[in-house]
Amino acid sequence: MKKIIPCSIILLFMTHLSSAQFKPNYDEAKVPEFQIPDLMTTFSGETIKNSEEWNSKRRPELFSFFEENVYGKVPGTLDNVSFEIVERNEAALNGKAYRKQIEVTLQKGNRSLKFNILLYLPKNKNKAPLFLGYNFFGNHTITKDPNVLVTEAWTMNNEKLGITENRAKEASRGVRTNRWAIDKIVDKGFGLAVIYYGEVDPDKNDFSDGLHALFYKEGQKQPKANEWGSLAAWAFGLSKALDFLEKEDQVDASKVIAFGHSRLGKAALWAAATDERFAGVISNNSGCGGAALSKRKFGETVGRINTSFPHWFCDNFEQYNENEEALPVDQHQLLALIAPRPLYVASAEEDQWADPKGEFLSAQNTFPVYGLFSKEGIASQSMPKVNEPIQNVVAYHIRTGVHDVTDYDWEQYLIWAKKFIE
Numbered sequence: 001m002k003k004i005i006p007c008s009i010i011l012l013f014m015t016h017l018s019s020a021q022f023k024p025n026y027d028e029a030k031v032p033e034f035q036i037p038d039l040m041t042t043f044s045g046e047t048i049k050n051s052e053e054w055n056s057k058r059r060p061e062l063f064s065f066f067e068e069n070v071y072g073k074v075p076g077t078l079d080n081v082s083f084e085i086v087e088r089n090e091a092a093l094n095g096k097a098y099r100k101q102i103e104v105t106l107q108k109g110n111r112s113l114k115f116n117i118l119l120y121l122p123k124n125k126n127k128a129p130l131f132l133g134y135n136f137f138g139n140h141t142i143t144k145d146p147n148v149l150v151t152e153a154w155t156m157n158n159e160k161l162g163i164t165e166n167r168a169k170e171a172s173r174g175v176r177t178n179r180w181a182i183d184k185i186v187d188k189g190f191g192l193a194v195i196y197y198g199e200v201d202p203d204k205n206d207f208s209d210g211l212h213a214l215f216y217k218e219g220q221k222q223p224k225a226n227e228w229g230s231l232a233a234w235a236f237g238l239s240k241a242l243d244f245l246e247k248e249d250q251v252d253a254s255k256v257i258a259f260g261h262s263r264l265g266k267a268a269l270w271a272a273a274t275d276e277r278f279a280g281v282i283s284n285n286s287g288c289g290g291a292a293l294s295k296r297k298f299g300e301t302v303g304r305i306n307t308s309f310p311h312w313f314c315d316n317f318e319q320y321n322e323n324e325e326a327l328p329v330d331q332h333q334l335l336a337l338i339a340p341r342p343l344y345v346a347s348a349e350e351d352q353w354a355d356p357k358g359e360f361l362s363a364q365n366t367f368p369v370y371g372l373f374s375k376e377g378i379a380s381q382s383m384p385k386v387n388e389p390i391q392n393v394v395a396y397h398i399r400t401g402v403h404d405v406t407d408y409d410w411e412q413y414l415i416w417a418k419k420f421i422e
């Protein structure tokens, strides 16, 4: 069970574990022999023959498995969700976009939680398709726009980005513009909505705050073994943002793509799996517990991720630490829960920790399920060369460079989204 342990002790433990005990495997020859669990055969051995059987039998049982044993269940429903536009401007981005900042209030009994959405919409579109995603350090970090509110929530320290004492300040305005190609997005006729993930659930192994605390029964201090970790809480937050986008006239809410990088890519995938209103999803370098196959044990493993980040998944997932063989599913089956909606998985060549090959194989192996819906997945079983994207309804690229989101990534996402979402 999770306990509340001071961060310094966790850090010490992580350092200890990384240097002394855990050696990630980066050698393809040492990847264990394994069978990719079959998508088209139910747990009781029945063969899935068509999309109806997929929807009525296989999808629900896979979904339940991931919900009960990997990400965890949302333990109830909210009493109320309300939205307030706290700031707006008709001439943002040199006049080509509308900007709105929306405060979302989630209410459960006498407890509440607030988070902010920053929204940019192209002015030359009546109803824009849109990317919705989280950022790591606050909405004000994704743009130099001086009107974007600085988050008041707990923030991970990052001296390089000007964040100390767990609070974001003016110094960190615009420090992550490199990850968000806002101009390119708006110029192509898409909107962008972002949220600081720490406002929904602070990224620490402490269940006393954030979304979890809203749902506790009296005396409860942490989620039950099958209840949500932080990834599922972040996914839930994206759904609540989508509730707002559905009310926003200038947004085409049937064309909202969940987007996320790394841990936030894991959250975006789970959001699209749990909420079928998302029109599609982009997983950028999401790795272990995201797009990458767990059974390859290449780079980050289940045991390692559950040790370094014990709050991300539900406690039930811990039974697979150093025990991936026992998993009756793998992450291609999470990706298949997105079908028939467009899905983009992207890797980076130097991001071996996230196992690019495992990410590719996972996307590739959704092929039969997309086929049930006459949608084109990825037929080729060999990885494409770097910087040579495959873009079907299921898309994949591996680009040169490190774990990051770059303009190159956004350029590919925009070409693909124009074709399959707009």
Ligand code: GCU
Residues within 6 Å of the ligand: 261, 262, 263, 264, 285, 286, 287, 288, 300, 305, 308, 353
């Ligand atoms: C760590 C973690 C990854 C995660 C990444 C990130 O490297 O091990 O699983 O994706 O952080 O979110 O940047």
